[in-house]
Amino acid sequence: MVISVPKEIMEGENRVAVTPDVAGKLIKKGFEVQVESNAGLNAGFTDEEYTNAGAKVLGDVQELYSNADIILKVQRPMEHPATGKHEIEMMKSGTMLITFMYALHYPQVAKQCAEKGIDVISMDMIPRTTLAQKMDALSSQANIAGYKSVIMTANVLGKIFPLMMTAAGTIQPAKVVIMGAGVAGLQALGTARRLGAIVEVSDIRPQVKEEVQSLGGRFIEVETDEDMQDEGGYAKEASEEFLRKQKELIFKHITQADIVITTALVPGKKAPVLVTEEMVKNMRPGSVVLDMAVEFGGNCELSEKGKTVKKYNVTIIGEPNLPSLVPTNASEMYAKNLLALLEHISKEGKMELDMEDEIVQGALICHNSEIINERIKSLLT
Numbered sequence: 001m002v003i004s005v006p007k008e009i010m011e012g013e014n015r016v017a018v019t020p021d022v023a024g025k026l027i028k029k030g031f032e033v034q035v036e037s038n039a040g041l042n043a044g045f046t047d048e049e050y051t052n053a054g055a056k057v058l059g060d061v062q063e064l065y066s067n068a069d070i071i072l073k074v075q076r077p078m079e080h081p082a083t084g085k086h087e088i089e090m091m092k093s094g095t096m097l098i099t100f101m102y103a104l105h106y107p108q109v110a111k112q113c114a115e116k117g118i119d120v121i122s123m124d125m126i127p128r129t130t131l132a133q134k135m136d137a138l139s140s141q142a143n144i145a146g147y148k149s150v151i152m153t154a155n156v157l158g159k160i161f162p163l164m165m166t167a168a169g170t171i172q173p174a175k176v177v178i179m180g181a182g183v184a185g186l187q188a189l190g191t192a193r194r195l196g197a198i199v200e201v202s203d204i205r206p207q208v209k210e211e212v213q214s215l216g217g218r219f220i221e222v223e224t225d226e227d228m229q230d231e232g233g234y235a236k237e238a239s240e241e242f243l244r245k246q247k248e249l250i251f252k253h254i255t256q257a258d259i260v261i262t263t264a265l266v267p268g269k270k271a272p273v274l275v276t277e278e279m280v281k282n283m284r285p286g287s288v289v290l291d292m293a294v295e296f297g298g299n300c301e302l303s304e305k306g307k308t309v310k311k312y313n314v315t316i317i318g319e320p321n322l323p324s325l326v327p328t329n330a331s332e333m334y335a336k337n338l339l340a341l342l343e344h345i346s347k348e349g350k351m352e353l354d355m356e357d358e359i360v361q362g363a364l365i366c367h368n369s370e371i372i373n374e375r376i377k378s379l380l381t
Contacts, residue, residue: 013324016040020040036057043331100137102124131359140336149188153176175199200217243272
């Protein structure tokens with residue numbers, strides 16, 4: 001089977017779905033791999049490296065799409081600036097597309113794929129199980145985002161992170177508040193602690209308290225009887241009552257912080273507002289907010305997608321694609337997630353989908369010209 005790896009066309013996307021190392025491994029598994037010319041350049045991988053790994057480098061985009069059995073991408077398909085055609089239009093019926101589709105937010109793209117007869121596995125819907133850990137691309141990319149969020153905020157803040165005793169006096173450590181103790185939040189906590197900051201973490205799931213404390217963070221706890229975690233280990237949508245209590249408690253912590261990093265996402269829903277305009281108004285001048293959920297509505301009322309803005313003397317960073325700012329490592333991790341998935345669903349270079357398999361059931365959203373995921377189907381009716 002032929003695997004095609006196109007150059008990403010979404011603005012600001014520097015990652016590539018397959019690295020030369022993984023291309024070589026896929027070829028050993030019996031696949032033929034073809035990569036669009038310069039597809040990996042923004043992530044630090046040259047055409048020569050792909051060629052040396054045994055992959056074929058193609059300059060013709062139309063050919064790359066039309067002769068592929070499997071297409072591996074990072075972002076959802078969209079209109080191609082070079083051809084003027086939609087990427088879906090360039091694929092042949094029966095192709096398997098594996099990418100971050102985010103179909104709960106963009107159900108129409110899934111519908112277009114089904115209409116064209118494209119099978120789709122969405123990497124953001126890989127179930128969070130022990131078996132699927134190596135394929136969990138959401139987690140691998142969130143790790144990178146958590147790290148980068150701290151580096152970006154540290155760069156903007158007019159203070160240093162660690163406690164420093166100097167002849168000119170003692171510099172107090174920076175105070176960082178992180179909203180959400182998922183993979184991104186915990187990585188941000190670890191990175192901020194390594195830089196010497198005092199870190200407080202808030203999460204609606206009391207189950208994560210020990211993890212936060214084990215990394216040296218202080219847990220901001222909201223008293224509740226509600227179960228705040230779903231079966232997949234993700235945070236559930238919180239009730240109005242819970243969010244009210246959380247906001248009251250958080251207000252004090254946020255207004256005393258130098259940096260606030262928000263990471264709260266609910267799959268398929270608009271991100272919850274955690275940092276209100278009133279909170280930003282009361283923050284110290286020179287403080288920084290980074291909203292990691294800005295692509296899906298944002299956790300901060302004042303953040304703007306793709307922009308860094310200053311409101312009430314507070315810098316608010318609305319970077320929607322943090323992993324793309326660390327493209328080499330983000331691509332390496334994502335490519336390994338894809339390799340693990342392909343090893344699971346294929347044998348000797350041929351796709352063998354087991355419709356009873358829990359990973360296939362969770363992540364396969366289009367099959368045989370139909371949307372088979374019930375949640376996505378319900379969004380289109």
